[in-house]
Amino acid sequence: MDELQLMARARFHAGAVAIRSGVKEHTYAELLDRSASLASELLGETDDLNEGRVAYLAPAGFDHISVQWAIWRAGGVAVPLSHSATEPELEYTITDSQSHCVIASRDCADKVEAICERLRLRLLIIEDVDNVSGQSLPVVTSGRRAMILYTSGTTSKPKGVVTTHDNIQSQIESLIEAWKWQPSDRIPLFLPLHHIHGIINVMSCALWSGATIAPFRNFDMTAILSRVADDAYTVFMAVPTIYVKLIQALESMADGERSRIVAGFARMRLMISGSAALPASVHEQWTSLTGQKLLERYGMTEIGMALSNPLGGERRPGTVGQPLPGVALRLSSEQGEPVTTEGEPGEIQVRGPGIFSEYWMRPEVTAESFQDGWFRTGDIAVQEDGYYRIMGRRSVDIIKSGGYKLSALEIEAALLEHAAIRECAVVGIPDDTWGEAVAVAAVLNDGEELDIEMLRSWSRERLSTYKIPKRLLVVDALPRNAMGKVTKPAVTTLF
Numbered sequence: 001m002d003e004l005q006l007m008a009r010a011r012f013h014a015g016a017v018a019i020r021s022g023v024k025e026h027t028y029a030e031l032l033d034r035s036a037s038l039a040s041e042l043l044g045e046t047d048d049l050n051e052g053r054v055a056y057l058a059p060a061g062f063d064h065i066s067v068q069w070a071i072w073r074a075g076g077v078a079v080p081l082s083h084s085a086t087e088p089e090l091e092y093t094i095t096d097s098q099s100h101c102v103i104a105s106r107d108c109a110d111k112v113e114a115i116c117e118r119l120r121l122r123l124l125i126i127e128d129v130d131n132v133s134g135q136s137l138p139v140v141t142s143g144r145r146a147m148i149l150y151t152s153g154t155t156s157k158p159k160g161v162v163t164t165h166d167n168i169q170s171q172i173e174s175l176i177e178a179w180k181w182q183p184s185d186r187i188p189l190f191l192p193l194h195h196i197h198g199i200i201n202v203m204s205c206a207l208w209s210g211a212t213i214a215p216f217r218n219f220d221m222t223a224i225l226s227r228v229a230d231d232a233y234t235v236f237m238a239v240p241t242i243y244v245k246l247i248q249a250l251e252s253m254a255d256g257e258r259s260r261i262v263a264g265f266a267r268m269r270l271m272i273s274g275s276a277a278l279p280a281s282v283h284e285q286w287t288s289l290t291g292q293k294l295l296e297r298y299g300m301t302e303i304g305m306a307l308s309n310p311l312g313g314e315r316r317p318g319t320v321g322q323p324l325p326g327v328a329l330r331l332s333s334e335q336g337e338p339v340t341t342e343g344e345p346g347e348i349q350v351r352g353p354g355i356f357s358e359y360w361m362r363p364e365v366t367a368e369s370f371q372d373g374w375f376r377t378g379d380i381a382v383q384e385d386g387y388y389r390i391m392g393r394r395s396v397d398i399i400k401s402g403g404y405k406l407s408a409l410e411i412e413a414a415l416l417e418h419a420a421i422r423e424c425a426v427v428g429i430p431d432d433t434w435g436e437a438v439a440v441a442a443v444l445n446d447g448e449e450l451d452i453e454m455l456r457s458w459s460r461e462r463l464s465t466y467k468i469p470k471r472l473l474v475v476d477a478l479p480r481n482a483m484g485k486v487t488k489p490a491v492t493t494l495f
């Protein structure tokens, strides 16, 4: 095949509206034309980027998608950057991925300009690229690397998760089949585009189907709710924190306004929650407010989506359903034995064509994360009456806050640079809105003082918003085990 399937499908839907933003519309044909021009600019004198990494930062919308497609069509590997990242975090992603070029929209360029100057990297401003025609683009086979997404884990620095075009295609096709995506679907896109919830589940599934995306720069609740009331969308995907915020907003509205919006939600064909546990109480509150039964699913950057409640059939609150098409899943005991008894917990392990190919430049970590060819997710689940229920994670160093996966170790490493802090332990503590909130117990250097506001304002320069501690407890000493290591479960009892 000469062309990646995503592009071939876009050609099939050429006249359809891919993106609708207010009164502005862009067709699939426009996306194909613009991405070809950008690809040719990226290629310059070369005929294939040969998996060279290209980092990019642009708000959700026509330019963003054109750039992602351009990188793929030029044979490169797409490295999306985070809008909420601080400069040191952006620099880490750009250097770790060894990106040779950064693309930015003009309004985002100031976030990457200094980094590009320091690293002597080419900075391409999207709006400066002219449209050209008749370019020749390379043949990109689907086994090639396509994307690197940075994810936090049990190492102090985020790791790059590499997926091939085949991996991405399998992840998309599984969801299209399970959730019956259609060309008539219309979906708002407000989730960040450096994680797969936004990139695969919303953006790529919609584009694969010939559906229409309504992009937002971020979760602009007022604008989104007004469009919901106008029946602008048929499908809605969000993280639990967003449903909590929506419930709070709807409950504080006047009756007339609320009933118009609730009616819009009620008419949607599908509403999905994922990225973190959806408390059964929130699930039930949403149903009693809107009549919609949320479909909860479970996934991970390394594997795409793995488990889902059914589209037709019982959507059970507090559970994540059954394996999605193309996903083989098993539970494994602490001893590494398969768990076959209902009600007995085990680690979720997954196999299938959607699983990532490697952690970028970390072969040992990649090897350690598989057991006999099964990817070890680190999440513990049980099966009850045929449905899986997530019980938690193997590592206390992984925190899920607002749908973002955070590494306690990364936050600790940053906080240890604070002059007042001698030692610290970061943990996630339960929070009604964020799922978990970042909390820190710290031992201070002699004579130093620190309160949460001082720590938060210091952290703003170094950490993304969602990594900034919400709670600080100054302690005389941290609890330790016999080996002298800080014991995290004991730290959680301090809060």
Ligand code: MCA
Pocket: 190, 191, 192, 195, 196, 197, 198, 218, 219, 239, 241, 242, 274, 275, 276, 298, 299, 300, 301, 304, 401, 402, 403, 404, 405, 434, 436, 437, 438, 465, 466, 467, 468, 470
């Ligand atoms: C922001 N704030 C927080 C947090 N985030 N406080 C505590 N914990 C947090 N996590 C604070 C800010 O400091 C700020 O406070 C105020 O809240 C508003 O911040 P802002 O960023 O504007 O908040 P928001 O726009 O309301 O954002 C909330 C959000 C966002 C929309 C839920 O966090 C979001 O888009 N989350 C989705 C992440 C996602 O897509 N994850 C998927 C990963 P102040 O006003 O005092 O400054 S992929 C994945 O997980 C797998 C594969 C899967 O299964 O999907």
Ligand code: AMP
Pocket: 151, 152, 195, 273, 274, 275, 276, 277, 278, 296, 297, 298, 299, 300, 301, 302, 320, 377, 379, 390, 393, 400, 403, 404, 405
């Ligand atoms: P990420 O690395 O950002 O891809 O986050 C993946 C992690 O999010 C998983 O390993 C789970 O811990 C968590 N997760 C995703 N969906 C759910 C869900 N529905 N319920 C509980 N945890 C979830």
